[in-house]
Amino acid sequence: MPASVIASARPFACRPRLLSRTRLGLNLQDATWGGLAAGGQRRDKIVGPGGATITGGNSKSDINLLVDADSHGIDMIQRAIGILQQEKGRLVQTRIYASPARAENSKWKRFFDEQGVLFHPIPRGIHASGEESDGAIVAEMQRLSAKMAAGGCIALMTGDTGFVNLVSMAVHQGIDVVVFAPQGALSPIRQFRSAGARVVTMSADADSASRVRAILHSSGNGEVQFAEPFVNAPHEQAEIMTIMSFLQDLQFRDGEQYLVQSIVKFWFENQLGSLTVFPAESAIKAALARATEHSRSSYVTYSNKLAFFLPIAPSFRTTQANLRKYGNRHARGVYRGGGPFVVKDSEDLVSQALKRLGFLDSEWNPNLAEAMLAFVNVARNKQLLRKQFDALPSCDDTAGLGEASLRHAFLSNKSDGRWGIRPKDTAAREILCREGFLDTESASQSVVLNAMKKFASKNGLPRRRNYDSYVRCILDTRRAADPSSIGDVQFRL
Structure with missing residues (x-):
């Protein structure tokens, strides 16, 4: 795309x-x-x-x-x-x-x-x-x-x-x-x-080891836990090559891709139990043991297409208290992301993934096309799609083409699986209060939705079906204040 x-x-x-x-x-x-x-x-x-x-x-x-x-x-x-x-x-x-x-x-x-x-x-x-x-x-x-x-x-x-x-x-x-x-x-x-x-x-961060572990279970669900600070011991190049060769022989790796993706899919497909996927060095260590201690004939080859996700919450300013708690800013993002998961390929892979990442639900964000727009406009996701896949949608693309592109990206090993979760609506609430559309930032979601609809009507913004679409429209009106903004991704709804 x-x-x-x-x-x-x-x-x-x-x-x-x-x-x-x-x-x-x-x-x-x-x-x-x-x-x-x-x-x-x-x-x-x-x-x-x-x-x-x-x-x-x-x-x-x-x-x-x-x-x-x-x-x-x-x-x-x-x-x-x-x-x-x-x-x-x-x-x-x-x-x-x-x-x-x-x-x-x-x-x-x-x-x-x-x-x-x-x-x-x-x-x-x-x-x-x-x-x-x-x-x-x-x-x-x-x-x-x-x-x-x-x-x-x-x-x-x-x-x-x-x-x-x-x-x-x-x-x-x-x-x-x-x-x-x-x-x-x-x-x-x-x-x-x-x-x-x-x-x-x-x-991710200087002089602080992660106190967070992200663990993927054989069910395809995962969790995050606190642990002792992680001490990184970089692997030798020969060890990395051993793992790559092992995974390539089993068809879990093909070409220049992220190693953690191949490891996760190998581990899940062979039902080897729980795997610590963050920090990634833990997964590499586990894979090295399998590659050196067991023959390739002990394992099945890659046959079912899988999508691996390690959800990441945005992490901006981090206090010293948070650094002591999480170890570093990136670990905080992983912890607040909620834990890793794997989804098997299907026609509704994208909708399943967006539900798990918080962008799609039956009440507030029921429309898949708008949920995809919200997803691709998260800074981390936008960067991954642009840099790794050259797959950002254009304003001439259809929602169907956008869904196909996301499905391809989710199944690929060309990313580390660290996709951004649904952002909070805090900034939109602040704008609504400041401009008199909302009495308090702690208002219920239904009250905020009505306020956003009034804001959109007054400012000539389009009507939307999803709560998050209104949030994005409101934030777009203030985009110029963000020096890192380049613009907005759109496709035909």
Whole structure:
């Protein structure tokens, strides 16, 4: 399906975990970044195996860091800069690409004022594709590559494999390319490494281990639990390859896909009991044991198409109390998502999934087409559909085509299964109260629905069947205040 309409991607915070393929004179496959010291100060070192402190090379050329700020937050960008600054004697020039409205945000404005940070505003029209920042980054990378001498350095923050060919060409010119990629995106990481880039993998939050476990049961339902902080022990590349080969032989894996998807479907199809799917490293460890301790003939091959979901609740500002409770912001999102589940393929797969994710029900949100619109306009879902599947609907598409596209995406292994759940209506209630349509934000849902209908009528908004459709329409009227918004996804109802 053509991705010819606007899409947005909310910033998310990550922390560096692994550094490999370096020019530091040592094999740093097991190196980890020193993280943050007390008080939030950067530790300007890399800690290798055995606790050794390793410094960078002596090249005097600048490092050029290119960032799509629709997909990355300030915290993560600053950590990437911290790593790059460890290249001894090298300055980091950071170019941030985002909507012009980003400069209206006080935190981002302060960040743009920092030395070495340059903001590139990318105008967004109502019919923007959502790829404008990517296009600008590609153009800048080509410009830098054309004028840069061998030994120069370009850094990207991306998990988008659309940049792989460009990275490969730059490497062949003798340019040092560093890619900051999301931890768990094994396929992009492998592709960027194969292209010759140095790769730094990044996980959800800094200096805090998840206190949350998401467990999938053999019934296809799941739960979330609190546990002791998770200690991550990264697996060797050879171990990952063993798992991939094992799953591919059993037809649970085909090509460049997310490993956790293949593991979950293998585990569920073979009825191996409960599986901890978050943190994902737990599932990888369990799969490795199966791949090395049992023969392939002990297991059935993949025959029933399955869709795996690890619902994620939006998680914005996180208090210290919440960090102590959940471990990190991403773990909080997983916990509030309610737990993983698996759905077998069928004609009504999409409606089953949207019911489980909270977008479809018999009373407040009964219309499937409107529920799909609400789903695809959640920032996380919009980003996944655009980046991983090129499957955002256009205004010319029918609801039937949209449903087919979602069904394909849900069954695919090309995502990590972390789809966003139905957002709360808190912001819409605030707007209704502020503009006199509602007396109190704690009003019942039926009272809020009537208030939203009056708001829609006064503002010339279309009548809808679903409660969430009215919520979205109201929030759309205030979209300009959100610097990360690119627009709205629509199809024919």
